[in-house]
Amino acid sequence: MKAEVKSLIDKFVANIPNSRTEEGQKESDRLLHAAMALTVTVEEKKEAGAYLRQAMRDRRHRRDVDVKSLISEVTPALSLSYIADKYFGKGRSWLYHRINNATVNGKKAAFTNEELETLADSFSDLSNRLSALSLVIHRSLQ
Numbered sequence: 001m002k003a004e005v006k007s008l009i010d011k012f013v014a015n016i017p018n019s020r021t022e023e024g025q026k027e028s029d030r031l032l033h034a035a036m037a038l039t040v041t042v043e044e045k046k047e048a049g050a051y052l053r054q055a056m057r058d059r060r061h062r063r064d065v066d067v068k069s070l071i072s073e074v075t076p077a078l079s080l081s082y083i084a085d086k087y088f089g090k091g092r093s094w095l096y097h098r099i100n101n102a103t104v105n106g107k108k109a110a111f112t113n114e115e116l117e118t119l120a121d122s123f124s125d126l127s128n129r130l131s132a133l134s135l136v137i138h139r140s141l142q
Contacts, residue, residue: 001047008035009048013055061110067099067119078126087122088115 012031018024035052039045071078084095096102097109111119 001044001051002038005035005038005044005048006051008032008038009052009055012052013059016059060112061108062113062116063101063108063110065111065116067111067116068101071099083119083122083126087118087125 008031012028012035015024015028015031019028035048036045039048080095080099081092084090084092088095097104098111098115100109102109
């Protein structure tokens with residue numbers, strides 16, 4: 001595949017978060033049309049389509065966020081098994097695979113944006129519950 005086609009597809013995928021605005025949508029359309037205009041043969045179009053699908057899959061799974069490092073300081077105080085079950089409805093190995101970027105069925109496990117949001121929300125919920133508990137204990141001392 002031509003390097004210019006790859007570059008335009010990569011720019012298109014990177015622009016996806018901006019596609020919610022009219023200007024961002026126009027830029028996405030321009031990038032995708034420009035990339036596809038550079039493909040001539042059926043084989044080139046198939047190859048570009050396959051590259052686009054893979055780039056979209058890679059974008060959905062956030063391998064750029066190192067959750068393991070982010071939570072390393074508090075991991076000993078957390079029950080990741082509880083978080084996996086209560087907030088994700090999954091087993092602890094599912095969560096551990098994503099945190100550790102384990103290879104599962106030949107692919108690196110990673111969080112999606114939605115899963116990262118759920119993880120962040122779970123930490124907020126636990127924080128609020130612990131703060132409320134702390135307040136109750138402090139009040140009992142008075």
